[in-house]
Amino acid sequence: MKYPNIRAGTFLARPNRFVAQVEVEGNLQVCHVKNTGRCRELLVPGCRVYLVDSHNPVRKTRFDLVAVEKEGPAGPLLINMDSQAPNRVFGEWAAAGGLGFVPTLLRPEMTYGNSRIDYYWEFLNGGEKTFDSTRGFVEVKGVTLEEDRIARFPDAPTLRGVKHLEALVAARQAGYGAAVCFVVQMEGMRWMEPNDATHPAFGEALRRAARAGVEVIALECGVTPDTLRILRPIPVKL
Known part of the structure; x- marks a missing residue:
């Protein structure tokens, strides 16, 4: 499967299980998290995340968070965290x-x-x-x-x-x-x-x-x- 319109960002915080605050090109964006699990070991402040830009002006959240880089001894591990x-x-x-x-x-x-x-x-x-x-x-x-x-x-x-x-x-x-x-x-x-x-x-x-x-x-x-x-x-x- 392929995602369109991918953008990179920096994860900042997750106020609740449905949304995350992400810095994208210097701007704060509230993004939909496509995984309602805890994901505490993944969504660490400062980590690099990847977002789908919906280009939908009527949505409350413009972006969907679908992947994250997890730091480890061998370097970053890219993990898809889209539960669908x-x-x-x-x-x-x-x-x-x-x-x-x-x-x-x-x-x-x-x-x-x-x-x-x-x-x-x-x-x-x-x-x-x-x-x-x-x-x-x-x-x-x-x-x-x-x-x-x-x-x-x-x-x-x-x-x-x-x-x-x-x-x-x-x-x-x-x-x-x-x-x-x-x-x-x-x-x-x-x-x-x-x-x-x-x-x-x-x-x-x-x-x-x-x-x-x-x-x-x-x-x-x-x-x-x-x-x-x-x-x-x-x-x-x-």
Whole structure:
């Protein structure tokens, strides 16, 4: 996916989870943050951020904040923090055969039980490589937390995430294919793992899901200020 009209700026403050104050070419701008998570390790005063200029005069906020440079021992790491981006790039990747087959049907936002799962797929031509079923569900999770080149999820407790995993287990037990896909919104990670220190219940639910036959996939992305694309799978350590 590609963002139009990218501008660089300097992050100053985040008065609430929806907006950030950013200096752009010497001017203070109030920007919409396209991620309502905490992101405390990312949005550090003085860091470099990247914004989409909407050129829309009727919007309350002219800019959307979509990426940030995180300083580290090896230099700055560019991280896409747009929470809507993982579903978009996963949909493109899956439709092009990333799951091992080109789906006959790929439908977003499907309900199973009392949970809404990000994607439902069908593949009716035989020969599927990833799943032993001709239909199934995939829940997509964006990952922006990095520590020592290890990607971790979540960055804050997520009861909703646990509920999604339980729905995938139920779907698997009912005969569907089921997977949770972690779209890692940065490059150069050694592996991805659950963040047990922040939310141990999610890590336990993820391991239960894997034992129940739910596929656990992590996909590393290539990130530039104005693009995000899936590059390759990376290992998952449970």
